[in-house]
Amino acid sequence: MMIDWTTHNLIPLGQFLTAVGTVLGVVGGLWVKSKRNDNSMQKYIIDTVRKENQETNLEIKQVKQEYQEFQKLHEAAVRKLNEQIGLKEEENQRLRARIRLLKAENDAYHAKYGGIDYEGFLEKH
Structure with missing residues (x-):
């Protein structure tokens, strides 16, 4: 009887705990993957912003040089x-x-x- 009760109650409990462990493992794996993706996304954003910042600094430097030449x-x-x-x-003074x-x-x-009589002169000629 005890074996029946133990088998009858513990097997479903074990199955339940296994299912919960599997779900937690999957969720944890997804969370770690998500965190990894977040880190790679952050790295990508930082790299992109850094690259754009460098390009902008070069453009600013070029514009400053052009402005100095124009000046x-x-x-x-x-x-x-x-x-x-x-x-x-x-x-004008001279x-x-x-x-x-x-x-x-x-x-x-x-x-x-x-x-001088200009009008008379013009009439004669």
């Missing part, structure tokens, strides 16, 4: 334009002085000889 060109162009403006201002001299000469001529 040098800009400064050279501004210097050249300022020189040209200075030369034009000097030329021309204004020449105009003042010519006007004074013209006024002196008119004071000495009188005005």
Whole structure:
């Protein structure tokens, strides 16, 4: 009787414990695999971000170099334009002085000889 009771009760209990162990083993295996996948996914993300960061840093460095070259060109162009403006201002001052001299000469001529009759001159010719 005792054997019957033990066999009758312990065998299903053993089967139940075996099933629970199997389920726990499968779940644990899946959890470990999931954790491994999480780690590999994290490593992939970190590697990808690191690579993109390096590429971005290279692009930033290149843009900084291009900006510095542009800045040098800009400064050279501004210097050249300022020189040209200075030369034009000097030329303008010389021309204004020449105009003042010519006007004074013209006024002196008119004071000495009188005005010129342009309309009469144009009608004759």
